[in-house]
Amino acid sequence: xxxxxxxxxxxxxxxxxxxxxxxxxxxxxxxxxxxxxxxxxxxxxxxxxxxxxxxxxxxxxxxxxxxxxxxxxxxxxxxxxxxxxxxxxxxxxxxxxxxxxxxxxxxxxxxxxxxxxxxxxxxxxxxxxxxxxxxxxxxxxxxxxxxxxxxxxxxxxxxxxxxxxxxxxxxxxxxxxxxxxxxxxxxxxxxx
Numbered sequence: 001x002x003x004x005x006x007x008x009x010x011x012x013x014x015x016x017x018x019x020x021x022x023x024x025x026x027x028x029x030x031x032x033x034x035x036x037x038x039x040x041x042x043x044x045x046x047x048x049x050x051x052x053x054x055x056x057x058x059x060x061x062x063x064x065x066x067x068x069x070x071x072x073x074x075x076x077x078x079x080x081x082x083x084x085x086x087x088x089x090x091x092x093x094x095x096x097x098x099x100x101x102x103x104x105x106x107x108x109x110x111x112x113x114x115x116x117x118x119x120x121x122x123x124x125x126x127x128x129x130x131x132x133x134x135x136x137x138x139x140x141x142x143x144x145x146x147x148x149x150x151x152x153x154x155x156x157x158x159x160x161x162x163x164x165x166x167x168x169x170x171x172x173x174x175x176x177x178x179x180x181x182x183x184x185x186x187x188x189x190x191x192x
Contacts, residue, residue: 010040010043011036011040011043013043013047014115014116014118014119015119016118016119017047017118017119018046018047018049019119020118020119020121020122021047021048021049022049023122024121024122024125025049025050027122027125028077029053029074030048030050030053031053031054031055031066031070032044032048032053032054032055033055033058033062033063033066033088034054034055034056034057034058035056035057035058035059035060035063035084036056036057037056037057038054038056038057041054041056059084060084060085060086060087060088061087063078063080063084063085063087063088064087064088064090064091066088067088067091067092068091071091071092071093075093075094076092076093076094077092077093077094077095077096078091078092078094078095078096079096079098079118079121080095080096080097080098080109081097081098081099081115085097086108086109089108089109089110090108090109094110094111095108095109095110095111096109096110096111096112096113096121097109097111097112097113098113098114098115098118099112099113099114099115100114100115100116111124120187123187124187126187127185127186127187130181130185131182131185134177134178134181134182134185135178137177137181138174138177138178141173141174141177142170142174145170145173146170149163149166149167149170
């Protein structure tokens with residue numbers, strides 16, 4: 001009846017989660033859907049940076065239903081690290097699978113990110129938005145290029161031979177613009 005010692009068992013969380021959640025909260029609304037019991041609630045509230053929106057004892061069906069309901073009113077992204085998250089990732093607009101070994105884990109998701117790179121998620125979201133802007137810029141450049149080329153061809157200034165030479169330049173210029181801007185706007189930590 002005399003206690004000689006005790007074991008404290010607690011979950012181990014990845015480093016850098018608190019600043020990552022802080023950065024994400026500025027851009028979007030966050031929820032935590034966990035299949036675990038709420039024994040770590042206080043610690044997770046501290047890491048997550050909020051008290052509301054943390055749900056525990058969630059089954060895969062609960063997670064999927066939550067994301068489906070959320071998707072009706074706003075775009076959703078589900079980040080999960082197990083097969084029990086795959087249904088929710090599938091119904092989300094963007095599914096992100098977190099894997100420590102990306103060669104063994106391939107659930108139905110749009111993005112697979114290594115666990116040690118998870119904290120880059122805010123930068124990856126910024127990069128993807130910038131990339132969408134680059135695509136729009138390329139459409140504008142291609143449209144302008146073709147409109148000018150068409151006007152010059154119709155007016156007789158541009159001969160078919162010159163048009164045949166200049167058409168590949170349009171494609172090459174779009175590729176160069178895409179390469180340069182994606183390189184310039186890349187998240188800096190990703191180049192390590």
